[in-house]
Amino acid sequence: xxxxxxxxxxxxxxxxxxxxxxxxxxxxxxxxxxxxxxxxxxxxxxxxxxxxxxxxxxxxxxxxxxxxxxxxxxxxxxxxxxxxxxxxxxxxxxxxxxxxxxxxxxxxxxxxxxxxxxxxxxxxxxxxxxxxxxxxxxxxxxxxxxxxxxxxxxxxxxxxxxxxxxxxxxxxxxxxxxxxxxxxxxxxxxxxxxxxxxxxxxxxxxxxxxxxxxxxxxxxxxxxxxxxxxxxxxxxxxxxxxxxxxxxxxxxxxxxxxxxxxxxxxxxxxxx
Numbered sequence: 001x002x003x004x005x006x007x008x009x010x011x012x013x014x015x016x017x018x019x020x021x022x023x024x025x026x027x028x029x030x031x032x033x034x035x036x037x038x039x040x041x042x043x044x045x046x047x048x049x050x051x052x053x054x055x056x057x058x059x060x061x062x063x064x065x066x067x068x069x070x071x072x073x074x075x076x077x078x079x080x081x082x083x084x085x086x087x088x089x090x091x092x093x094x095x096x097x098x099x100x101x102x103x104x105x106x107x108x109x110x111x112x113x114x115x116x117x118x119x120x121x122x123x124x125x126x127x128x129x130x131x132x133x134x135x136x137x138x139x140x141x142x143x144x145x146x147x148x149x150x151x152x153x154x155x156x157x158x159x160x161x162x163x164x165x166x167x168x169x170x171x172x173x174x175x176x177x178x179x180x181x182x183x184x185x186x187x188x189x190x191x192x193x194x195x196x197x198x199x200x201x202x203x204x205x206x207x208x209x210x211x212x213x214x215x216x217x218x219x220x221x222x223x224x225x226x227x228x229x230x231x232x233x234x235x236x237x238x239x240x241x242x243x244x245x246x247x248x249x250x251x252x253x254x255x256x257x258x259x260x261x262x263x264x265x266x267x268x269x270x271x272x
Contacts, residue, residue: 002148004171011144012177015185018192020045023053025184030104030129031062031093034117037124038089042082045191051080062104065090066097071272074262075229083225087261088116106130126179133169133179135162139201140190141183146200147193156204220245221253225272228263232271239270 022045024036035055039048058076059065065073070090077086092114096104104125105111111122123134137158145164150156172182193200213219224239234242240250254270257263263270 004168005175007148007168008172008175008177010148011182011185011189014189014192015181018188019184020188020191022049023056025128028129028131030106030125031065032056033125033129034092034104034121035089037121037128038085039080041085041121043080047080051077062093062096063102066093066102070261071229071232074225074272078226078229081222083222083262084260085116091115092117104129106132108134124183127183128180131178131180133173133182135165135169136183136186137162137165138187140187140194141165142204143190143193143200144186146204147197158204161204217253220249221257224250224253225257225262228270229272233266233269235268236270 022036024032027033036048036052039052039055055076058072059068068090070087073086073090074083077083080086095114096102100110105114106126106129108119108122108126111117111125112119120136120138123136124138126132126134127136142158142161145161146153146156149164169179169182173179220243223243224245227239227242228234236251236254237247239245239254240247254263254265258265258270263272265271
C-alpha cells in the first residue's frame with residue numbers, strides 16, 4: 001500500500017497545480033455550501049456554475065428558501081436535472097427552520113438526520129463550511145483512492161475506501177493541513193484523473209452505468225413537470241398530447257410526480 005505521507009504530498013501538490021475556482025469555494029456559509037453540494041450530486045461543475053449564483057440571488061439565505069413555494073423552487077431548478085434534489089433541499093431547510101432555529105447543524109448526526117442529506121453531503125458541509133475533517137467520499141475522491149491505492153483491483157467497496165480515507169484524514173490533520181484545502185485538492189486531482197485516465201471509479205463495487213437520458217422515463221418526467229410549471233392547470237390529456245406521449249404512460253408519470261410531492265391535482269387539472 002502507498003505510504004500515506006507520500007500520498008498526501010502528491011495530492012497537495014496536484015491540488016495546488018490543478019486548483020479550480022468556483023463561486024461556492026469563496027464562501028464558508030453553511031447554507032451556500034449545502035446548496036452547492038446538493039447541486040453537484042451527479043452534475044458537472046460547468047452546469048452547476050450556471051445555476052449556483054442565480055440560485056443564491058433568488059434564495060440568498062436559508063430562511064428565504066424555507067419561505068419559498070415549491071413552484072418557485074422547482075422553477076429555479078429547471079434545467080439542472082434530477083428535480084428530486086430541489087425538493088430534498090427544500091425539505092431539509094424546512095426542517096432546519098422547524099427544529100434547529102434556522103441554523104444548519106454542524107455535526108454529522110444532526111445533518112444526516114435531515115431529509116435526504118447523506119454522509120457525503122454532510123461531510124462536505126463540515127469540511128467546506130466548518131473546516132472539519134469528515135469522511136468525504138464522493139466520485140472524484142473515490143477516483144483518487146482507486147487510482148493510487150487500488151490500481152489493478154476491481155470491485156473495491158466504499159466501506160473499504162471509507163476506512164482508508166478515515167486513516168488518511170487522521171494523518172492529514174496531524175500534519176496541520178486544513179480539511180477544506182485537503183478536500184479541494186482531492187476533488188481537483190480526481191477530476192483531472194477522470195479526464196486523463198480511464199475513469200478509475202468504474203472499478204468501484206458500486207459503479208453503475210447510467211442509462212441514456214434521451215427518450216427515457218426520466219426525460220418524460222422532466223418535460224411534464226416543466227410544462228406544468230410553465231402553465232399550471234393542464235389536464236392529463238392535454239399534457240399527453242403536448243409531447244405525443246402514450247396516455248397511460250402520462251397518467252403513470254403524473255401519479256408518481258404527485259406522490260413524490262412535485263405536483264397536485266385540482267379536479268382534473270395538474271398544478272404545482
